[in-house]
Amino acid sequence: MSRSGGDGADWLDQLEAKLEQTLEAFLRANPAQQELLQEQEQRDRQQQSAGRRRAQRAEAELLRQELLNLAAEIQQWRQRVERARSAGADDLANRAQRHLDQLMERGRGRWLQLEQLGRDLQQESTKPAAEPSLEQAWAQFERDQELEQLRERQRQHR
Structure with missing residues (x-):
């Protein structure tokens, strides 16, 4: 009684849709959980970005070392x-001379890779932080409003 691939895929799609609907309903009913989820997603994006920067820096260091080694070999x-x-x-x-020319070409290629990595790192570091979601911005607005009201009350009581 095995099911065909199509039936299994339909069942899986239906299950996925149902789970998605359940999650959306839960998050609508629990806005604080929605905010926590969004904050976690933001932290995840920041960690991924930091991981990419670390990997790019490590790759750049390897390229620099390879260029130094190539320079010594070219001189030889x-x-x-x-x-x-x-x-x-x-x-x-x-x-x-032909071998030397090949080494020089390899060096130019590595140099171009290093320049591109530098540009990528520069772009990554100047990339603006992700804009907060509308929900996050609204929650911050409400907190700011409440804080301002508290300050105003404190000024009136002095």
């Missing part, structure tokens, strides 16, 4: 090209 192959040329080993010098 430049010296080898010169040594081969000055010794008249033109075939070896040409092969070494």
Whole structure:
């Protein structure tokens, strides 16, 4: 008595829709829970953003290290090209030059990657914080209003 894939998917879709409706009804009936959920979602987004920044910084550090290693290797192959040329080993010098050119191209590629990472990090750090939801903004407005009313009452009692 196995069900076909379509029936199972329909059942799962119906269950998911019912759960979503139940959650929405619960959150409408419990606005404080809605606010807590939104705050948690905001914290999750901030943690994900911080994780992306950490990963980008680690990648940038690896690229910097690779560039330093490439620079040393390029210097070594430049010296080898010169040594081969000055010794008249033109075939070896040409092969070494091609290898040097490949290293230089790899270095340019890594440099471009590092520049792009820098731009990405800059964009991430200048990205404005997510705007609070309407519910959050309204709750903050009400808190501010109540606070102002309390201050006004305190001024009147002095």
